[in-house]
Amino acid sequence: MVEQPTLEKNGVRGKLTPQAPLAPLVWFKSGGAAEWLFEPKDMADLQAFLHDLHPSVPVMALGLGSNMIVRDGGVPGVVVRLGKAFARVEKVDEVTLRCGGGASGILVSSTARDAGIAGVEFLRSIPGTVGGFVRMNGGAYGGEVKDILVDCDVVLRSGELITLGVAQLGYTYRHSELPDGAMVVSAQFRGHPGEPGAIQAEMDRISASREASQPLRSKTGGSTFKNPEGHKAWQLVDEAGCRGLTLGGAQVSEKHTNFLINTGTATSAEIEALGEEVRRRVRENSGVELEWEIQRVGEQ
Secondary structure (H helix, E strand, C coil), X not given: CCCHHHHHCCCXXXXXXXXXXXXXXXXXXXXXXXXXXXXXXXXXXXXXXXXXXXXXXXXXXXXXXXXXXXXXXXXXXXXXXXXXXXXXEEXXXXXXXXXXXXXXXXXXXXXXXXXXXXXXXXXXXXXXXXXXHHHHCCEECCEEHHHHEEEEEEECCCCCEEXXXXXXXXXXXXXXXXXXXXXXXXXXXXXXXXXXXXXXXXXXXXXHHHHHHCCCCCEECCCCECCCCCCCHHXXXXXXXXXXXXXXXXEECCCCCCCEEECCCCCHHHHHHHHHHXXXXXXXXXXXXXXXXCEEECCX
């Protein structure tokens, strides 16, 4: 466990909370507490905090908590949540935006629309923040972050601020080579010139498609499994007879079988166990090994 004096003596200017419940901050609304939750006041506060924090203390970033299972035993060490100071989006040139790591996909896409920048509409469909998009090479509706990212500013676990170009991130499908404990504090996205009305029409199309096909009004975590090469995860799950499958308070969505749902009482252990049961059934039915897309963090 982290010793309280180790964190409190460092003159933190942001908000530092011990044993902070994480369930209210994640989409599944389940799971345990963070040993410490740190919400930095600004970049300097984040850098100083990480620099002074003992290297043995684990650090994890938390955005909107959409694609994450926080296990019931909670998260040891420090969970860092970037707030308003890291949520600004500004126009750099005619086709480029600089976006804070805490900015949502909705804010980024709306700012791009107002600036007449097309090509980033797909970000509106991803429930999360820029930091998560960059780390996971977020994508949907034919677009991926690797297609629009110029570079990103990252605060390392040591507190050092560095800039990484897209080629340095080692992007593959829903994966990057960002080091553990690193925080994406801003990113530059480059699109192409567009007409605001046409950009809005594309965002409306994407929103309608999501609404029609995904259980957006449920306590869910977004896409559960990565699409295997040559397959669609939802189809493999459906063919294995898992549509509507339940375990305790957890359920495979009837609407979209690559979504798990907390029907109201599910523990994180039940949600994760249901996911593992789905993986087992798919493996037996098709021979395909599904990989988790949802990040699972903390202790059982």
